[in-house]
Each structure stands twice: as structure tokens, then as C-alpha cells.
Amino acid sequence: MTEVEETLRRTFGQAAGQAPRLPALLPERLERIHRRRRRRARVALAAAAVVLVAGGAVAVMPGGDTMTVVTASGTRSARPAERVEKVWPEAVRKVPAKGPDGASWRPETFIDDRTLLVTAPAGFDQPTAVYAYDLADNSRRKIADLPSLKGTLSFANGFAVGNGHVAWWTGTKDRIAHLWAVPVAGGTAKLVADQSIKEGDGSGIDSLTVANGKIVFSLYTGGVFAVPLEGGTVEPVEGGAGMHLLAWPWIGTPGRGGEPHGTVFARILNVETGETRTVVTHPGEVIRSCGVTICLGATSEFQTFFRHRDGSSQKMVPARVDGSTPPTQDRFYVSAYGDEKFEGVGLYDLNTGKSGDLGIRGDGSSISGPSEDPTGRLLSYTLGDDLYMIDLAKIR
Amino acid sequence: MxxxxxxxxxxxxxxxxxxxxxxxxxxxxxxxxxxxxxxxxxxxxxxxxxxxxxxxxxxxxxxxxxxxxxxxxxxxxxxxAWDLPEREHHDPLPSGDERRIWQALAGLPRKQRAVLVLRYYEQLDDAEIAAVLGISRGTVRSQAARALGKLRNAVPTKPMTRGNVR
Structure with a gap:
């Protein structure tokens, strides 16, 4: 056995210790899902047979809990005629993927219309600092160094901007999530609070924002909490038990993380007004996930659609769309295209029907999409030495 | 039922x-x-x-x-798959080469990774791997070779361990 094979075997051995553990109630849950799917399968059966006979088109497993897109053949999105920078020149920016110091950097989110929050270095190294990147003149101003506590496993992530502050979190080996903040104007990062993430698979915080002078966040395992930016006690947000932050002031359930368990954000609550909204689902169809307004689903004939949460304004799309994300800005979606294999990735506008090619190429069996910031406004991806950024808010 | x-x-x-x-x-x-x-x-x-x-x-x-x-x-x-780490899920492996390999695995096409997992984690031979994945033995070998090549590039070549003067 060669050296690399030996190392590989050791790598698998060590990584096995990091694998998630079996949830205690999995057998019961599987039984429940199994029964529900069998009911749905009866509805979908006739249609499924037609689809498969017609040439192994889209094989989608109709399931109440997740929808997995299988096989590489079948209907795909249309290949956009032009690149995104031609279609939406006002929204697309191309900048060097590496800064003047040779270090790569990563856009996190917007500070304002002309300023990005970025961290560096990107890649597998721990980011050491957070910057304000001026899109008008490509200059970069350091906001703060990112402190690293002893035993840090989860690097600074979940960056959010609000109330003149930048907030983020890190995780340490002892399964504590540490919440940090610093003024956007610059300063020294301050440890705001600690939160135990001992429950679950250790994924920690699934969403974080700044609102009303507080860091508001939710856990992968559920539960929405808030703590004042200047520090203090982490308090549960009223009505937030078991819920996940969607887009403040909206929280909801079930969340994206963990195992699939029904329409993501099927039920949402506005914590400021008390308004609740629940997704409308018709028999036989599967709604995968919802944003505040729009949901992504598929009919019993496996046609993908976008539709308002209340069941209105359905738009069918000839596409295999990202499984976990509703359209960003309630309007755009990203999808792979290609006949036999994944040829590329397009950005599609539900409102106007326009589309643009991101320029990403697949390797035949798989392809990677762009990164989306937590607010859903920014898409970013690297092509060669260039970093592409698309500000969806600029598309009119 | x-x-x-x-x-x-x-x-x-x-x-x-x-x-x-x-x-x-x-x-x-x-x-x-x-x-x-x-x-x-x-x-x-x-x-x-x-x-x-x-x-x-x-x-x-x-x-x-x-x-x-x-x-x-x-x-x-x-x-x-290409450059952005899964920060939420940190570094599963603490040390040098194993960590590099684990990261390099993330960059492999799924089929190549599956072949490596079946061969080096599940300890299957090429015929068994071919049966599991529904591909030919030749494909198993070529996928494995390609994948190992990529991993080899991810791990820096060690200097001679003996008689090597710094």
C-alpha cells in the first residue's frame, strides 16, 4: 500500500469518530415517514410510471419530508443565452479573488449598498480579520481582528450587520458557541455572550442577526434567543421555543438543519406583531421549503413550482432546483442546466423570465453552485482568479 | 402493513x-x-x-x-466543493496529512470519493465496488487512480526522513 493509501485509511479511521450519532427516536420517525410516503406514493404512482416510460425523465421521490432529486437525465432548466454580467451588468461585479497581499478573501454580507463585509483569509485557514470592502473603489478597511479562543473548532461565521455593529460566532471544543460583536466603524472585538450547544450534532447556531440592539440567533436544534450587543444574559425570545430564525422579525419551524422533517419553514411567526402564517399544501404535492412569502415545491407529476405560501400565484418551472432554498429575494433561483450531465449553473428571475449563465462548469457528475449570504441578497463564486459577486437587490 | x-x-x-x-x-x-x-x-x-x-x-x-x-x-x-470551507463543521481532524486528505476528499467528484470510501473504509475489493456502484471494474480502477492522484497532490512530499540535513 502506498503512503497516500495509508494516510487515507488513517483519515477515514479518524473521521469516523466525528460522524453524527443516531437520533434516539429514528426508528419511530422512519415508521411515520414511511407511512406518509406510502399514502402519497399511491397518488403519485400513475404519474410516476408515465414519466419513467417516457424516457427516464426526472425521478423524484415524493416524500413528505425531503425530496431528493435522483438520476442525471431529464428535464433541466434552459441554458441561459448569455452570461450574467451581460444580462444584469448593474448587479454583477468581478474582482480579484486574492487581495493585494496575496491572501484570498471571502464576502460575508452587505454593510450597506456600496460596502461589503469581508473576511480573510478564505479557504481552509482560520479567518483572522474582518474588513469593510468599498465596492466603489475596491479599497479595504480593517474593522477588527478576529480573536481565536483556545480550542476553537468552528471558525468565525454567521456574520451579520445591524445597529452599527458586526456580529458573528465561533465554537469551541467544549461545545460552547461564543457570540462576538464590534462596531462597524472599527475597534476591538468583544465577547458578548456564551451559549451551550451541547445538544444535537454540535452544529451550533443556524442563523444570526442584529436587531433592536440585540444579537438574535437560533440553534440548529431549535430555539430562538437574544442578547444585548453590549453583553448580558442570553434570553429566549418569546414564542421562539423550537423555532429558527428566518428573516427578522420572522421565525419559524422546521428549520433547515439536521434531518429532513417536512417543509422547511412551513409555519412562521412574526415576533413583533404575533402574525402567524402556515403553508398551504395540496394532496399529492410536496413543498420543500418556504421563505417568508414564496415556497418551492413539486407536483405529483414531479413538476417544480414556486408558489406563494398562501397557495396563490403558482409558477411552474422546467427545472431541478436547489433542494433546500426558497427563491432568494422572493424572486431568483439558481439551477443547474445540461442535457446529459451538469453543464453549468444559471440564475433565473421568476418575475421577468430572464436568465444568466454564471459561467460555472461541472465535472460531469456534479457541479457546485454559488455561495449565498445569509440575507439572500449576495451570490458569490470563484472562477479562476476572479471572484464574482451578484447583488440581487440591484436587479430591477 | x-x-x-x-x-x-x-x-x-x-x-x-x-x-x-x-x-x-x-x-x-x-x-x-x-x-x-x-x-x-x-x-x-x-x-x-x-x-x-x-x-x-x-x-x-x-x-x-x-x-x-x-x-x-x-x-x-x-x-x-471548490474553495469555501464548511466553517460550521470545523476541522474534523486535528493533524496535518489526515486533515489535508479529508479536505482534499471534499474536492473529489462523488463517484471518485465513493470508490475510495468503499475501498479504504469499507475494505471492498474492486469487483465488489463495481457491484455496489453498478459500474465496471475498469471504471472502479480508473476512478480510484484518478482520485488517489489528486490526493497525492494534496499532501506535500515528505523530505527524506533519514540523513537529511536542514
């Missing part, structure tokens, strides 16, 4: 091992859990046909490998 207690027993007994295998295939806990759940649901659907004559575990493992290489999923932020 009633719930079969033997199915629940099977899940309770073998679930952790399946999750480890899913984690090797997928590289992150969420997709690993997805994969295990989907495969176990397929097993549940076929349980009455399978448990009497077959080996349910090998059915699940085969299902997981095939599902994984046939599936395209795009996840927010977390699943970018």
Missing part, C-alpha cells in the same frame, strides 16, 4: 455504523443524516421482501452509495 419490530432493532443496532459510513461518503453530518434516512426508508419499503432472504445492511449500504453519487444537491453556503 404493521411496523416490524425487527426493522426498529436493525436501525437501533446498525444506525451509528451507517451514519459513519454516510459521513465518509458525504463529508458532512447533514448530508450523512439525509443519506442514512433516505436509504433506511427504502429499506423500510422493501423490508418484508428483504429481511428473510437478504442482507439488509448490504442493501442499505449499496443504496446509500448509489443515492449519493446520483444526487445533486446544492446547499446554502455549506456545500461548495
Amino acid at each position: 404493521e411496523a416490524d419490530p425487527r426493522f426498529a432493532e436493525f436501525v437501533a443496532e446498525r444506525g451509528d455504523a451507517l451514519l459513519r459510513y454516510g459521513y465518509m461518503l458525504a463529508g458532512n453530518p447533514h448530508d450523512a443524516a439525509d443519506l442514512v434516512q433516505e436509504a433506511l426508508l427504502k429499506l423500510r419499503g422493501a423490508w418484508h421482501r428483504l429481511h428473510s432472504k437478504g442482507n439488509p445492511e448490504s442493501y442499505v449500504r449499496t443504496t446509500m452509495a448509489r443515492l449519493h453519487i446520483a444526487t445533486w444537491r446544492l446547499r446554502r453556503r455549506e456545500q461548495l
Whole structure:
């Protein structure tokens, strides 16, 4: 056995210790899902047979809990005629993927219309600092160094901007999530609070924002909490038990993380007004996930659609769309295209029907999409030495 | 059809091992859990046909490998094969070469990764791998060679360990 094979075997051995553990109630849950799917399968059966006979088109497993897109053949999105920078020149920016110091950097989110929050270095190294990147003149101003506590496993992530502050979190080996903040104007990062993430698979915080002078966040395992930016006690947000932050002031359930368990954000609550909204689902169809307004689903004939949460304004799309994300800005979606294999990735506008090619190429069996910031406004991806950024808010 | 207690027993007994295998295939806990759940649901659907004559575990493992290489999923932020790390899921491995290899595995096409997992984690031979993935033995060998080549590039060549003067 060669050296690399030996190392590989050791790598698998060590990584096995990091694998998630079996949830205690999995057998019961599987039984429940199994029964529900069998009911749905009866509805979908006739249609499924037609689809498969017609040439192994889209094989989608109709399931109440997740929808997995299988096989590489079948209907795909249309290949956009032009690149995104031609279609939406006002929204697309191309900048060097590496800064003047040779270090790569990563856009996190917007500070304002002309300023990005970025961290560096990107890649597998721990980011050491957070910057304000001026899109008008490509200059970069350091906001703060990112402190690293002893035993840090989860690097600074979940960056959010609000109330003149930048907030983020890190995780340490002892399964504590540490919440940090610093003024956007610059300063020294301050440890705001600690939160135990001992429950679950250790994924920690699934969403974080700044609102009303507080860091508001939710856990992968559920539960929405808030703590004042200047520090203090982490308090549960009223009505937030078991819920996940969607887009403040909206929280909801079930969340994206963990195992699939029904329409993501099927039920949402506005914590400021008390308004609740629940997704409308018709028999036989599967709604995968919802944003505040729009949901992504598929009919019993496996046609993908976008539709308002209340069941209105359905738009069918000839596409295999990202499984976990509703359209960003309630309007755009990203999808792979290609006949036999994944040829590329397009950005599609539900409102106007326009589309643009991101320029990403697949390797035949798989392809990677762009990164989306937590607010859903920014898409970013690297092509060669260039970093592409698309500000969806600029598309009119 | 009633719930079969033997199915629940099977899940309770073998679930952790399946999750480890899913984690090797997928590289992150969420997709690993997805994969295990989907495969176990397929097993549940076929349980009455399978448990009497077959080996349910090998059915699940085969299902997981095939599902994984046939599936395209795009996840927010977390699943970018080329350059963005999964920060939420930190570094599973502490030390140098193993960590580099684990990271390099994330950059492999799924089929190549699956071949490596089956060969070096599941300890299957090429004929068995071919059967699990439904591909030819020649493809198994070429995929493995290509994947190992990429991993080799990810690990810096060590200087001679003896007689090497710095």
C-alpha cells in the first residue's frame, strides 16, 4: 500500500469518530415517514410510471419530508443565452479573488449598498480579520481582528450587520458557541455572550442577526434567543421555543438543519406583531421549503413550482432546483442546466423570465453552485482568479 | 402493513455504523443524516421482501452509495466543493496529512470519493465496488487512480526522513 493509501485509511479511521450519532427516536420517525410516503406514493404512482416510460425523465421521490432529486437525465432548466454580467451588468461585479497581499478573501454580507463585509483569509485557514470592502473603489478597511479562543473548532461565521455593529460566532471544543460583536466603524472585538450547544450534532447556531440592539440567533436544534450587543444574559425570545430564525422579525419551524422533517419553514411567526402564517399544501404535492412569502415545491407529476405560501400565484418551472432554498429575494433561483450531465449553473428571475449563465462548469457528475449570504441578497463564486459577486437587490 | 419490530432493532443496532459510513461518503453530518434516512426508508419499503432472504445492511449500504453519487444537491453556503470551507463543521481532524486528505476528499467528484470510501473504509475489493456502484471494474480502477492522484497532490512530499540535513 502506498503512503497516500495509508494516510487515507488513517483519515477515514479518524473521521469516523466525528460522524453524527443516531437520533434516539429514528426508528419511530422512519415508521411515520414511511407511512406518509406510502399514502402519497399511491397518488403519485400513475404519474410516476408515465414519466419513467417516457424516457427516464426526472425521478423524484415524493416524500413528505425531503425530496431528493435522483438520476442525471431529464428535464433541466434552459441554458441561459448569455452570461450574467451581460444580462444584469448593474448587479454583477468581478474582482480579484486574492487581495493585494496575496491572501484570498471571502464576502460575508452587505454593510450597506456600496460596502461589503469581508473576511480573510478564505479557504481552509482560520479567518483572522474582518474588513469593510468599498465596492466603489475596491479599497479595504480593517474593522477588527478576529480573536481565536483556545480550542476553537468552528471558525468565525454567521456574520451579520445591524445597529452599527458586526456580529458573528465561533465554537469551541467544549461545545460552547461564543457570540462576538464590534462596531462597524472599527475597534476591538468583544465577547458578548456564551451559549451551550451541547445538544444535537454540535452544529451550533443556524442563523444570526442584529436587531433592536440585540444579537438574535437560533440553534440548529431549535430555539430562538437574544442578547444585548453590549453583553448580558442570553434570553429566549418569546414564542421562539423550537423555532429558527428566518428573516427578522420572522421565525419559524422546521428549520433547515439536521434531518429532513417536512417543509422547511412551513409555519412562521412574526415576533413583533404575533402574525402567524402556515403553508398551504395540496394532496399529492410536496413543498420543500418556504421563505417568508414564496415556497418551492413539486407536483405529483414531479413538476417544480414556486408558489406563494398562501397557495396563490403558482409558477411552474422546467427545472431541478436547489433542494433546500426558497427563491432568494422572493424572486431568483439558481439551477443547474445540461442535457446529459451538469453543464453549468444559471440564475433565473421568476418575475421577468430572464436568465444568466454564471459561467460555472461541472465535472460531469456534479457541479457546485454559488455561495449565498445569509440575507439572500449576495451570490458569490470563484472562477479562476476572479471572484464574482451578484447583488440581487440591484436587479430591477 | 404493521411496523416490524425487527426493522426498529436493525436501525437501533446498525444506525451509528451507517451514519459513519454516510459521513465518509458525504463529508458532512447533514448530508450523512439525509443519506442514512433516505436509504433506511427504502429499506423500510422493501423490508418484508428483504429481511428473510437478504442482507439488509448490504442493501442499505449499496443504496446509500448509489443515492449519493446520483444526487445533486446544492446547499446554502455549506456545500461548495471548490474553495469555501464548511466553517460550521470545523476541522474534523486535528493533524496535518489526515486533515489535508479529508479536505482534499471534499474536492473529489462523488463517484471518485465513493470508490475510495468503499475501498479504504469499507475494505471492498474492486469487483465488489463495481457491484455496489453498478459500474465496471475498469471504471472502479480508473476512478480510484484518478482520485488517489489528486490526493497525492494534496499532501506535500515528505523530505527524506533519514540523513537529511536542514
